[in-house]
Amino acid sequence: MSTTIAVPGQLLGATTDFLPGPGTHIHASSIHASILGPISRTVPPKPAGPSKRLTKITKATPEPLPTISIDRDISEGHGQGKREIIPEVSSVVLCKVTRITPRQANVNILVVGESVLDGDWQGLIRVQDVRATEKDKVKIFESFRPGDVVRAAVISLGDQSNYYLSTARNNLGVIMATSESGNAMYPVSWKEYRDPETGANEWRKVAKPF
Amino acid sequence: MTDRRRINGPSGGTSAPIFSKYLAKTPNELLERPTRSRPNNALRKMFLKTGVTPSASGSAYLELEASKNPKSTAPGLSSPSTSGLKLTCTVHGPRPLPKSAPFSPHIILTTHVKYAPFATRKRRGYLRDSSERDLGVHLETALRGVIIGDRWPKSGVEIIITILEGEEDQWWGDGIGHGNTAAAEWGMMSVLSGCITVASAAIADAGIDCVDVVAGGVAAVVKGSAKGPSPNLVLDPVPSEHKEIIAACIVGYLPSRDEITDLWVKGDIGHGNQNEDTAQSASYEELADSAVQAALGSHRVLIAALKETADVKIGRS
Numbered sequence: 001m002s003t004t005i006a007v008p009g010q011l012l013g014a015t016t017d018f019l020p021g022p023g024t025h026i027h028a029s030s031i032h033a034s035i036l037g038p039i040s041r042t043v044p045p046k047p048a049g050p051s052k053r054l055t056k057i058t059k060a061t062p063e064p065l066p067t068i069s070i071d072r073d074i075s076e077g078h079g080q081g082k083r084e085i086i087p088e089v090s091s092v093v094l095c096k097v098t099r100i101t102p103r104q105a106n107v108n109i110l111v112v113g114e115s116v117l118d119g120d121w122q123g124l125i126r127v128q129d130v131r132a133t134e135k136d137k138v139k140i141f142e143s144f145r146p147g148d149v150v151r152a153a154v155i156s157l158g159d160q161s162n163y164y165l166s167t168a169r170n171n172l173g174v175i176m177a178t179s180e181s182g183n184a185m186y187p188v189s190w191k192e193y194r195d196p197e198t199g200a201n202e203w204r205k206v207a208k209p210f
Numbered sequence: 211m212t213d214r215r216r217i218n219g220p221s222g223g224t225s226a227p228i229f230s231k232y233l234a235k236t237p238n239e240l241l242e243r244p245t246r247s248r249p250n251n252a253l254r255k256m257f258l259k260t261g262v263t264p265s266a267s268g269s270a271y272l273e274l275e276a277s278k279n280p281k282s283t284a285p286g287l288s289s290p291s292t293s294g295l296k297l298t299c300t301v302h303g304p305r306p307l308p309k310s311a312p313f314s315p316h317i318i319l320t321t322h323v324k325y326a327p328f329a330t331r332k333r334r335g336y337l338r339d340s341s342e343r344d345l346g347v348h349l350e351t352a353l354r355g356v357i358i359g360d361r362w363p364k365s366g367v368e369i370i371i372t373i374l375e376g377e378e379d380q381w382w383g384d385g386i387g388h389g390n391t392a393a394a395e396w397g398m399m400s401v402l403s404g405c406i407t408v409a410s411a412a413i414a415d416a417g418i419d420c421v422d423v424v425a426g427g428v429a430a431v432v433k434g435s436a437k438g439p440s441p442n443l444v445l446d447p448v449p450s451e452h453k454e455i456i457a458a459c460i461v462g463y464l465p466s467r468d469e470i471t472d473l474w475v476k477g478d479i480g481h482g483n484q485n486e487d488t489a490q491s492a493s494y495e496e497l498a499d500s501a502v503q504a505a506l507g508s509h510r511v512l513i514a515a516l517k518e519t520a521d522v523k524i525g526r527s
Contacts, residue, residue: 005520007513008414009466025358025421035356035418037514038524050449072417086304086365119305157363160313164214 003040006033010070021069031086037070085115086164087123087154092172095123095165097148103127105144107152109163122162125152129166130205142203143192149176151207173207213336221288230295232248242459243381246444246451250434251325251500253446253507258408258515260521261416266300268416272408274400282300293495294373295400299408301368301416309365316359319365321350329376330397341395345402352406352426352462352472357420367418371405381450388422396430396449398462399476402427406462406472414516422464424471430458431479445504463505464519473498 006012012024019204020026021042023035027061044064065163087093087109095107109121130138144150147188151172152165177185179195179202187206188194194201248254249403255275263269271415277295304317323345325334337345353369377397406426414423430447433454434440441456455479461470479494 003524007423007516008420009464011466023419025419027421032421032466034361035417036414036520037417038520086362113480121306122309157313157315160307160311163310163364174261 003038005037006070007036007037008034012039019065019070021067023070023072024068031068033114035070035072036175037072040069040071042067042069043123073123084100085112085117087112087117087121090152091154093154093165094154094175095152097144097146097150097152099146100140102140105140105167106162107150107188109165109205123152123154123165123168124158124162125150128156129164129168143205144158144174145177145202145204148174149202151175167205167207170208173205175207175209177202186202188191218335218337220281225362235283235518237316241452244448244451246448247418250442251503252421252443253504254448256508256511258411258511260411260515260519262289262298265437266302266412266416268301268306268412268414268418270408270415271297271409272299272404272411275515276430286300294375295373295377297371297401297403297404297408298375299369299371299405299412300350301367301369301409301412303416303417304362304365304418305367307366313364313365317357317362318368319350319352319357319359321346321367321409322368322370323373324371325376329373333380341398344496345398345405348402348472348474349405349409352424353409353413355462355469355471356422356424356464357413358421359512361419367416369409369412371409373401374403377401377448377451396447396458396476397457399428399430399474400446400448402426402474403508411439411512411515415519422466422469423516424464424508425460425505425509425512427458427503427508428458428460428464429500431456431477431497443500445500457497460502461498461505463499463502463509465509470502504512 012031014030018031020031023180024031025034042060043066086151093109094111095109097105098104099106107123109123127138127140128135130143151166154163155166156164158164177193179185183197185193187196190206192201193204257273260270262271274295285403323339323342327334377400379395403426410424429445431441431443432452434442457479461473462472463470
């Protein structure tokens with residue numbers, strides 16, 4: 001491995017030569033490292049060539065700049081020393097419903113992207129964010145129940161304690177649910193889960209499995 | 211406020227008694243002030259290691275070499291004149307803010323500095339006293355200018371430093387009636403400088419975004435010895451090695467930006483020609499510049515320690 005390690009504050013290059021990636025910051029029109037880790041440069045893929053024959057002389061498009069970034073997750077596969085990560089707007093999270101009211105469902109965010117969170121981050125799915133269509137007919141208790149595991153997208157950093165989440169996409173919604181008799185259920189339609197033992201159906205906002 | 215929950219030791223000093231017959235036998239060895247053996251512009255040897263606390267997000271340990279009485283044959287720790295510095299720092303976070311906290315678009319930094327009860331010759335209490343809170347505030351000022359807080363909205367980070375062995379404010383012999391007794395808290399300056407350096411290493415270990423690694427450095431104007439009577443400017447002063455410290459300065463310095471995040475000057479300096487003593491001594495700017503030089507020295511140790519950390523984490527040590 002020939003990666004070089006950057007320490008915070010180290011000069012990485014000028015903004016005219018690189019684009020700043022994660023783990024870097026710009027100071028006085030040059031890019032500096034902001035965390036400790038190996039430097040990685042990613043060169044954007046070059047277009048294969050002019051898609052059609054050039055019929056007139058145009059100005060050559062400037063070559064896209066390579067992105068310079070610092071890998072945050074440097075201790076992957078070593079167990080200890082995991083990196084902290086927090087939910088951001090538009091990141092997809094997995095969360096568990098803790099409490100429902102007619103207006104909203106309160107959740108605990110457990111996973112952001114691929115990484116398991118350490119702390120206790122609270123989230124909120126409001127009734128108007130459950131699905132994209134017929135928003136006025138949504139009922140929270142026909143969409144979520146406490147204990148369900150939900151895949152959702154972060155739409156806002158929210159108020160002082162809650163992140164605001166949304167399930168208004170086909171691939172978002174309940175991915176694991178237990179019935180009232182306590183059995184794990186399987187999805188049968190976009191709004192129904194079925195208990196394999198009793199055969200009873202329950203309403204949920206179901207995430208499209210594929 | 212007294213601590214009612216624990217059985218406390220006596221509040222005064224609890225150093226081991228020295229019997230007069232012992233004093234009579236080897237008076238020179240015991241009652242000789244340690245002297246500065248390194249040049250004025252040299253720092254003490256420094257040991258810095260990160261990742262000492264596995265349960266924390268980031269941690270670091272800093273140790274400064276204890277100064278020894280040159281004539282003493284006893285090993286360093288058992289000699290009564292030692293004055294080293296041992297600090298551990300743990301960083302917890304970024305973690306969610308408590309529910310009662312208001313919305314914050316950036317990270318909330320909390321610092322705790324605590325002397326261990328056994329850290330100095332005079333025993334410390336279990337609760338933080340005003341000087342420890344003061345150190346915490348200074349440390350927070352030094353670090354706030356470095357952390358890029360906007361990258362971590364709605365979260366808090368806690369930086370906890372325990373001082374395992376603190377710098378003495380004066381030579382212990384001065385306390386029992388030899389020389390002046392009007393010692394200010396000079397030891398705090400070196401401790402704060404160490405705190406800044408060790409916290410900076412722990413923050414980098416925790417992976418919190420910073421604009422630079424901040425390094426602490428101390429410089430002092432000390433009263434000259436018998437050889438050279440004029441006041442000297444020394445880097446990284448050990449208070450017990452000097453009979454009288456006129457002024458001291460500590461900075462938190464960002465080397466790659468050439469910026470200072472924290473500056474604290476104590477003592478008698480900058481009066482120009484008013485005073486005979488200070489007339490020959492250094493100016494305020496010279497003192498601060500020397501402190502920056504000291505910070506550059508500890509910055510080099512920091513960089514080396516951080517590169518080592520990254521190498522270990524990648525697994526190519």
